[in-house]
Amino acid sequence: MKIRGKEINKKWFENYWYYYKIHTIAGIFILILLVYSIVECANKVNPDATVSYIGALYFGEEFSADFEQKLSDCIDDIDGDGIKKIIFNSLTLSDDVKSEQDIAMQQKVQLEIAVGETYLYFMDKKYFDIYNEQGIFLDISEHVGEEGEPVYGIKAGKSPILHDLGIKEDTDVYVALRVMTAGDEKKAYKAASHANAVKIIKELYKTN
Secondary structure, three states: OHHHHHHHHHHHHHHHHHHHHHHHHHHHHHHHHHHHHHHHHHHOOOOOEEEEEEEOOOOOHHHHHHHHHHHHHHOOOOOOOOOOOEEEEEEEOOOOOOOHHHHHHHHHHHHHHHHOOOOEEEEEHHHHHHHHHOOOEOOOHHHHOOOOOOOOOEEHHHOHHHHHOOOOOOOOEEEEEEOOOOOHHHOHHHHHHHHHHHHHHHHHOOOO
């Protein structure tokens, strides 16, 4: 009877596998994706502020960690998770587009500008000039202690904090604050993210 049972079970499995192989594989794949997504969501920390660099320089993980360590205290915990999280997003572009990776990075920058969550940018001057002409930056003169003409970008090296982090005063990188797109001011998370970007600028260029 045991042998007969094994034969029946084997036959049943062979029939099942023949008819439902694709469904079973698809189900296992979906289950793996669901488990992975649940784990990712459980471990994900939502940023309270995102800062993006666009240019030819490279800012590594050490800079990102030091930047967050020096500036996280000045922002608000906008999602209430008890963590003040700043993400420094380094988008390094090659002057000569020679590979698929270069093209992909160019496309990533365009996507970031079009629909990104960043309100505070660091940009090489040539990129700052391009996007400033498109009118996407706000006058930050009141936040950086500059009087007179409007200021849409200020050299990163003028910030005591950034200077301590290794950005020299003559480095051709500008800090700029993006305008809020239509309707964003009515979205609590977006408005709070923008407010945190302003707090970071003020802290960066605080003189006393």
